[in-house]
Amino acid sequence: MKKNAFYAQSGGVTSVINASASAVIIESKKYPEIGKVYAGKNGILGALREELIDTSKETKRFIEDLKFRPGGAFGSCRYKLKGIDENLKEYQRLIEVFKAHNIGYFFYNGGNDSADTALKVSQISNKLNYPLQCIAIPKTVDNDLAITDCCPGFGSVAKYVVTSTIEAALDVESMSESSTKVFILEVMGRHTGWIAGSSILAKESHPGAPHIILLPEIKFNQQKFLKKVKETVVKNGFCVIVASEGIKNSKGKFIAESSMKDAFGHNQLGGVAPMLGDLINQKLKLKNHWAVADYLQRSATHISSDVDRKHAYEVGKKAVQYALKGMNGTMPIIKRTNNHPYRWKVVPASLTKIANVEKKLPSSFVSKDGFGLTNKAKVYFKPLIGGKISIPNKIIYQSGKMQMVPKKLKPWNESV
Amino acid sequence: MKKNAFYAQSGGVTSVINASASAVIIESKKYPEIGKVYAGKNGILGALREELIDTSKETKRFIEDLKFRPGGAFGSCRYKLKGIDENLKEYQRLIEVFKAHNIGYFFYNGGNDSADTALKVSQISNKLNYPLQCIAIPKTVDNDLAITDCCPGFGSVAKYVVTSTIEAALDVESMSESSTKVFILEVMGRHTGWIAGSSILAKESHPGAPHIILLPEIKFNQQKFLKKVKETVVKNGFCVIVASEGIKNSKGKFIAESSMKDAFGHNQLGGVAPMLGDLINQKLKLKNHWAVADYLQRSATHISSDVDRKHAYEVGKKAVQYALKGMNGTMPIIKRTNNHPYRWKVVPASLTKIANVEKKLPSSFVSKDGFGLTNKAKVYFKPLIGGKISIPNKIIYQSGKMQMVPKKLKPWNESV
Numbered sequence: 001m002k003k004n005a006f007y008a009q010s011g012g013v014t015s016v017i018n019a020s021a022s023a024v025i026i027e028s029k030k031y032p033e034i035g036k037v038y039a040g041k042n043g044i045l046g047a048l049r050e051e052l053i054d055t056s057k058e059t060k061r062f063i064e065d066l067k068f069r070p071g072g073a074f075g076s077c078r079y080k081l082k083g084i085d086e087n088l089k090e091y092q093r094l095i096e097v098f099k100a101h102n103i104g105y106f107f108y109n110g111g112n113d114s115a116d117t118a119l120k121v122s123q124i125s126n127k128l129n130y131p132l133q134c135i136a137i138p139k140t141v142d143n144d145l146a147i148t149d150c151c152p153g154f155g156s157v158a159k160y161v162v163t164s165t166i167e168a169a170l171d172v173e174s175m176s177e178s179s180t181k182v183f184i185l186e187v188m189g190r191h192t193g194w195i196a197g198s199s200i201l202a203k204e205s206h207p208g209a210p211h212i213i214l215l216p217e218i219k220f221n222q223q224k225f226l227k228k229v230k231e232t233v234v235k236n237g238f239c240v241i242v243a244s245e246g247i248k249n250s251k252g253k254f255i256a257e258s259s260m261k262d263a264f265g266h267n268q269l270g271g272v273a274p275m276l277g278d279l280i281n282q283k284l285k286l287k288n289h290w291a292v293a294d295y296l297q298r299s300a301t302h303i304s305s306d307v308d309r310k311h312a313y314e315v316g317k318k319a320v321q322y323a324l325k326g327m328n329g330t331m332p333i334i335k336r337t338n339n340h341p342y343r344w345k346v347v348p349a350s351l352t353k354i355a356n357v358e359k360k361l362p363s364s365f366v367s368k369d370g371f372g373l374t375n376k377a378k379v380y381f382k383p384l385i386g387g388k389i390s391i392p393n394k395i396i397y398q399s400g401k402m403q404m405v406p407k408k409l410k411p412w413n414e415s416v
Numbered sequence: 417m418k419k420n421a422f423y424a425q426s427g428g429v430t431s432v433i434n435a436s437a438s439a440v441i442i443e444s445k446k447y448p449e450i451g452k453v454y455a456g457k458n459g460i461l462g463a464l465r466e467e468l469i470d471t472s473k474e475t476k477r478f479i480e481d482l483k484f485r486p487g488g489a490f491g492s493c494r495y496k497l498k499g500i501d502e503n504l505k506e507y508q509r510l511i512e513v514f515k516a517h518n519i520g521y522f523f524y525n526g527g528n529d530s531a532d533t534a535l536k537v538s539q540i541s542n543k544l545n546y547p548l549q550c551i552a553i554p555k556t557v558d559n560d561l562a563i564t565d566c567c568p569g570f571g572s573v574a575k576y577v578v579t580s581t582i583e584a585a586l587d588v589e590s591m592s593e594s595s596t597k598v599f600i601l602e603v604m605g606r607h608t609g610w611i612a613g614s615s616i617l618a619k620e621s622h623p624g625a626p627h628i629i630l631l632p633e634i635k636f637n638q639q640k641f642l643k644k645v646k647e648t649v650v651k652n653g654f655c656v657i658v659a660s661e662g663i664k665n666s667k668g669k670f671i672a673e674s675s676m677k678d679a680f681g682h683n684q685l686g687g688v689a690p691m692l693g694d695l696i697n698q699k700l701k702l703k704n705h706w707a708v709a710d711y712l713q714r715s716a717t718h719i720s721s722d723v724d725r726k727h728a729y730e731v732g733k734k735a736v737q738y739a740l741k742g743m744n745g746t747m748p749i750i751k752r753t754n755n756h757p758y759r760w761k762v763v764p765a766s767l768t769k770i771a772n773v774e775k776k777l778p779s780s781f782v783s784k785d786g787f788g789l790t791n792k793a794k795v796y797f798k799p800l801i802g803g804k805i806s807i808p809n810k811i812i813y814q815s816g817k818m819q820m821v822p823k824k825l826k827p828w829n830e831s832v
Contacts, residue, residue, distance in 0.1 A: 013590050015583070038821055042593040048830070050823045057819040071586030073816065077594035093828055100824040167431070167715035170487030174429050177458040178493035183711060273708075274687050291710035292689075295599060299583035302719055400489065403473040405454055407466045408516040412509055414464070 002033060003104025005323075006047060007055075008040035009076040009139075010110030010117075014153025015304045016312035017109060017139050018073045022066035023316025024107050024137070025055050031324055038101065042075035044108070044117065048090065050097050067309060070299040081117045084124060091124040098125075098132060105133050105323045109316075111140035111151075115331060116355035122329040133323040136331045136351055137315050141298045143194035146357040147349045148333035152315060153298070155308030155384035158198035160300045161187050161242065162385055164293065165202035169209030169240045172289065176238035182229060182280055182288035184241045185210075186273035188297060193217050193361040195297075196244035198381045200373040209240035211371075214272075216246035217361050218370040220255055226283050228371055233286060243272050305386035307342070318346045342383030418449060419520025421739075422463060423471075424456035425492040425555075426526030426533075430569025431717045432728035433555050434489045436525050438482035439732025440553070441471050444521075447740055454517065458491035460524070460533065464506065466513050483725060486715040497533045500540060507540040514541075514548060521549045521739045525732075527556035527567075531747060532771035538745040549739035552747045552767055553731050557714045559610035562773040563765045564749035568731055569714070571724030571800035574614035576716045577603050577658070578801055580709065581618035585625030585656045588705065592654035598645060598696055598704035600657045601626075602689035604713060609633050609777040611713075612660035614797045616789040625656035627787075630688075632662035633777050634786040636671055642699050644787055649702060659688045721802035723758070734762045758799030 007024050009017055021039070028034040039053040040046025046053070053074055055063070066073055081090050098106070108118040115136040122134035138145055143154035165185060172183040189195035193215030202209050211232045214220065232239040247255050256272045273290035280288050311334055318332035333349045336342070365377035423440050425433055437455070444450040455469040456462025462469070469490055471479065482489055497506050514522070524534040531552040538550035554561055559570035581601060588599040605611035609631030618625050627648045630636065648655040663671050672688045689706035696704050727750055734748035745767045753759045781793035 009590070013587055041818070041820070045594060048828050050825050050828065052821040053816075054819045054821050058816045062816045069586065070583045071588075072590035074818075075590050075593055078591070079594050096825060101821060163718050164712045164716075167486045167717055168711040170485065171429055171711045171715035172487075174425075174488035174491050175494070177491055178461060178495050185712075271687070271690050274690065289710050290708070291712050292706070292708045293712065294705050294707035295584040295587045296580045296601075296707050296709065296712075299587035300580070301583055302579050400469075400474045400478045402457075402490075403470045404457070405468040405470050405517060409466050409512060412464050412466065 002035045004035040004102050005037045005105035005107060006040065006052070006098065006103045007037055007107040008043045008046060008109065009072040009074060010043050010108060010114040011076060011078060012141065012298065013070070013072040013076050014139055014141050014298055015070045015156045015301045016152055016309045018066040018069045018071075019309050019312035020109050020137050020139060020152060020316035021073060022063055023313045024320055025063050027317045027320040031320070033324060034105065034320070035102065038103065039074035043072075043077035043079065044081070045077045045079055046075070047094050047097050050100070052101060067313065068301055070301040080113050081120065084120055091121065092128070094121060095125060095128050095130050099130060104131060105135070107135050107137055107319050107323070109137040109139050111142070112145055112354060112356055112358060115145070115351050119329050119351040119355045122351070133326065133328050135319040135323050135327065136354070137319045138331055138333060139312070141188060141195065142190050142192055144190070144192045144358045144360070146354050146359045148331070149336040149344065150311070150334055150384055152308060152312035154194060155311065155386065156300065156304035157188065157195055157297050158201070158381060159305045159385035160293070160297045160303050161185070161195060161199050162201045163303060165199045165210050165240065165242060166205045168291065169202065169206045172238050172240060179287060180289050181233050181237070181286045182239045182241065184243055184273045184276050184288060184290040186243050186245055186271065186290065186292045189216065189244045190246050191216050191358060191360070192246070193244050196242050197361055197365060197373050197377060198385070199242040200378055201381055201385060208236055210242045211236070211239045212241040213372055214241065214243040214247045215361060215366065215370070216244050216248060218366065219250050220247045221250070222279070226279070229280060229286070230284055241276065243276060245272055247272060305384065307384060307386045311344070314346050322348055339379055339383065418451045420451040420518050421453045421521035421523060422456065422468070422514065422519045423453055423523040424459045424462060424525065425488040425490060426459050426524060426530040427492060427494060428557065428714065429486070429488040429492050430555055430557050430714055431486045431572045431720045432568055432725045433525060434482040434485045434487075435725050435728035436553050436555060436568060436732035437489060438479055439729045440523050440736055441479050443733045443736040447736070449740060450521065450736070451518065454519065455490035459488070459493035459495065460497070461493045461495055462491070463510050463513050466516075468517060483729065484717055486717040496529050497536065500536055507537060508544070510537060511541060511544055511546050515546060520547060521551070523551050523553055523735050523739070525553040525555050527558070528561055528770060528772050528774060531561070531767050535745050535767040535771045538767070549742065549744050551735040551739050551743065552770070553735045554747055554749060555728070557604060557611065558606050558608055560606070560608045560774045560776070562770050562775045564747070565752040565760065566727070566750055566800055568724060568728035570610060571727065571802065572716065572720035573604065573611055573713050574617070574797060575721045575801035576709070576713045576719050577601070577611060577615050578617045579719060581615045581626050581656065581658060582621045584707065585618065585622045588654050588656060595703060596705050597649050597653070597702045598655045598657065600659055600689045600692050600704060600706040602659050602661055602687065602706065602708045605632065605660045606662050607632050607774060607776070608662070609660050612658050613777055613781060613789050613793060614801070615658040616794055617797055617801065624652055626658045627652070627655045628657040629788055630657065630659040630663045631777060631782065631786070632660050632664060634782065635666050636663045637666070638695070642695070645696060645702070646700055657692065659692060661688055663688060721800065723800060723802045727760070730762050738764055755795055755799065
């Protein structure tokens with residue numbers, strides 16, 4: 001019997017989440033078992049509110065172009081369904097809406113929260129005897145899902161961060177003699193250092209930067225940090241720092257949730273980078289600049305990774321195929337089969353192993369002093385940004401010879 | 417008689433400043449009158465310290481590739497020469513170094529400060545009877561130089577800001593139902609709103625964003641601003657703000673130099689975006705995100721404007737030609753001859769009209785309510801970003817039909 005499909009986007013969007021949407025819609029058209037694909041307006045809220053977008057009314061061009069559209073094309077939401085015992089009614093409502101619209105396939109595009117929801121919906125549909133194939137499609141810039149080698153959305157952020165680190169390093173380096181000595185780039189990643197860590201690839205194009213990477217997996221030690229900054233500036237003349245938004249102090253508290261107060265006594269909402277900048281300013285008296293990329297990094301379609309987009313498309317496609325094979329409570333995940341040349345395939349994994357699990361950066365990826373990453377990490381990250389950094393002519397920014405003309409005069413007394 | 421040339425980079429670098437350097441070096445090779453091109457290590461400091469980089473020792477490839485290299489390849493500096501009366505010795509030292517190395521051409525690549533320096537050096541060389549052709553080559557992301565239609569460096573930042581605004585707008589829009597309502601992007605520009613203003617071009621790809629542009633030319637009115645934010649969120653569900661770092665309050669004070677204090681009572685160094693975010697949070701209770709692009713915007717070679725790079729190259733080339741024609745105290749500037757299709761040429765202008773003059777955004781560019789820009793402004797900005805926004809497939813992000821499936825159930829009671 002022909003059944004419709006329901007597709008919803010969940011949580012923070014990525015620059016390739018719509019590639020997965022595109023794949024689900026295009027792949028579904030190939031099978032007579034699937035009727036229409038309805039997209040939830042604003043994610044799962046669309047199902048609860050019975051706000052279903054009929055994707056069959058969109059043009060073919062629109063669906064194709066989704067591959068290159070940042071944001072969540074049908075709207076996403078931050079809405080975590082409660083446990084079944086706490087709020088059975090929400091789950092019943094979902095099943096009720098699915099029933100009313102003859103929906104037999106549920107594709108939920110999100111992170112580990114969404115994997116949990118998809119798993120619960122699959123369980124409740126069993127219990128209520130309503131046949132439903134529940135497939136979670138992986139998506140998160142944080143790259144913190146278990147089992148899968150990587151998460152669609154991550155590779156593009158990594159490429160953005162690597163490119164920005166190289167470019168800003170060349171900028172601060174050229175100004176450091178008389179002006180800014182330290183540049184801090186704050187990146188996303190929540191509790192894990194995958195995004196910050198990926199900036200290590202900048203070293204392949206720039207001999208020095210980033211000099212310091214701050215990871216949430218390593219407790220922030222102010223004294224050790226300041227010492228490293230100072231040493232780096234003394235040695236190189238400048239210092240580039242990539243800091244994860246999720247770094248924590250020795251008490252496990254987020255640095256960004258600090259005791260900064262404004263003139264009215266309000267708590268000033270974080271920003272790790274401005275805090276570190278202020279610290280370096282106060283303690284080391286070093287002029288610094290900082291950037292907080294925020295949404296720019298996860299929506300930067302203009303510099304997204306082709307590999308990442310292919311991952312996102314393929315997991316969407318496989319989600320449909322798995323559903324048709326009768327799989328349930330499943331996630332199509334990415335399995336790496338070779339590093340160089342990069343080869344990968346999509347295989348199914350059980351949501352029970354993925355739901356609510358957060359995958360940290362492995363300790364083998366972190367350098368001894370905690371401020372850098374190992375070669376093993378580089379090997380992991382490299383293919384995900386698409387194999388190359390999209391800077392014109394693929395220039396590797398080596399220095400020129402910079403041969404100095406022999407002096408003919410006595411030194412200039414700058415204090416004159 | 418064969419004379420050497422001296423080239424120096426000054427002030428904040430851009431993603432195309434090295435295209436001007438490349439042009440000076442390549443063009444100089446064509447003329448037997450010019451010997452070697454020496455680049456100042458770290459700008460004018462290189463001349464004062466007699467630290468001259470012999471560019472003839474670099475490979476042809478290195479000089480060619482400079483066109484695509486962000487930062488200042490030979491080092492730049494923030495070092496403003498004092499007035500001649502205050503510090504004649506500095507100017508004498510420059511002439512002394514030029515004399516010692518047979519330098520007859522001085523190319524100074526910078527903004528209005530550098531134009532002033534080039535002018536003074538030209539005057540002092542006259543006075544000291546040392547023949548020297550002084551040519552200032554325009555460069556500033558701020559786009560605030562007088563006489564010239566635009567400044568090399570600006571078009572690329574504009575392209576970065578426009579692209580980032582579109583991408584982030586699609587991101588926040590898709591999350592706004594249940595999460596972030598307001599996104600703030602802080603951009604450079606110092607005392608002028610050229611960079612912030614250029615974000616108006618985002619509207620050509622995104623129907624709404626940016627909803628509010630904050631310009632230094634318009635005094636920041638907190639009440640009016642908050643009213644506009646609220647209205648925008650009520651009407652559209654979300655609000656995208658592009659704020660210039662240089663916005664000032666009614667007393668003419670920079671907003672970013674505010675009375676923010678940290679837990680130790682230190683003044684917290686600005687960031688307009690976090691301040692506005694905090695304001696919106698406190699007064700309107702609207703969840704917001706903010707980004708501060710800082711150096712990323714001015715070093716983003718990966719998304720630089722071809723037109724901008726051509727401008728930068730051409731002014732470098734013309735600088736050499738002007739010097740050989742015996743011009744002095746001159747700047748090659750860009751003259752727009754047609755908007756659509758965009759046509760331009762480089763012509764000489766006297767430094768006396770450019771030195772220390774700051775060109776503000778004309779009032780005819782600012783919309784009535786002060787939060788937007790006019791069509792006249794769009795016509796001005798459009799060709800400078802290269803005519804197009806480099807997003808794959810040149811997609812214009814229009815919405816889909818988003819046709820809703822008719823409901824079959826009674827409304828869902830979200831409070832259950």
